[in-house]
Amino acid sequence: MVETGTGVLPAYTETLPRRPESASDARRLLRLALNVWGMDGVxxxxxxxxxxxxxxxxxxxxxxxxxxxxxxxxxxRVRVAVVDLSREHPRPRTPGVNDEGGRGLEIVEALSHGRWGVDPKRWGKQVWADLDASDGDFGE
Structure with missing residues (x-):
């Protein structure tokens, strides 16, 4: 459960090591939550x-x-969020044609239909995105 200022909402949360393999662990947590809530469409x-x-x-x-x-x-509708201990906010980049990275925020923007943001914290930030199964095309 997460206190949102407008009430308590059901949530799953986990602290993970800051390493590439943690993306897989985060997806596992997400699948668990979505299965429990019957939200496979998102x-x-x-x-x-x-x-x-x-x-x-x-x-x-x-x-x-x-x-x-x-x-x-x-x-x-579901919100996915990641908190880290850096105060530097993510900024969209314009990657070159041959660049292997730099498109992540474009993907977040498209799939969330622009419903994403950064909440500064005293010790870092939370980057979040809201996804809604009723959007259907998810930015395609």
């Missing part, structure tokens, strides 16, 4: 977005861990 998009957020934290953050939270916002 799974593929949510997995991709969460993988991007965890990967960004692994590459750019400091310290040894990140915190992943999956919160049910409604019947078909």
């Amino acid at each position: 799974r593929d998009a949510a997995e991709m977005v969460l993988s991007e957020l965890v990967t960004n934290a692994v590459v750019h953050a400091r310290r040894d861990s990140v915190r992943v939270t999956v919160t049910r916002l409604g019947e078909a």
Whole structure:
């Protein structure tokens, strides 16, 4: 459960080591939550977005861990969030044609239909994205 200021919402959360393999552990947590809530319609998009957020934290953050939270916002709506201990906010880049990276926030933007953001914390930040199964196309 997560206190949101407007009430308590069901949530799953886990602290993971800041390493590339943690994206897989974050997806496992997400699948567990979505299965419990019967929200399979948002799974593929949510997995991709969460993988991007965890990967960004692994590459750019400091310290040894990140915190992943999956919160049910409604019947078909879920928020995925990653907290890390860096105050630097993610910024979209314009990667070159041959660049292997730099497209993560474009993916987050498209799949969340622009419903993502950064909440600064005294000691770092939380990057989140909201996904809704009723969107259907998820930015395609």
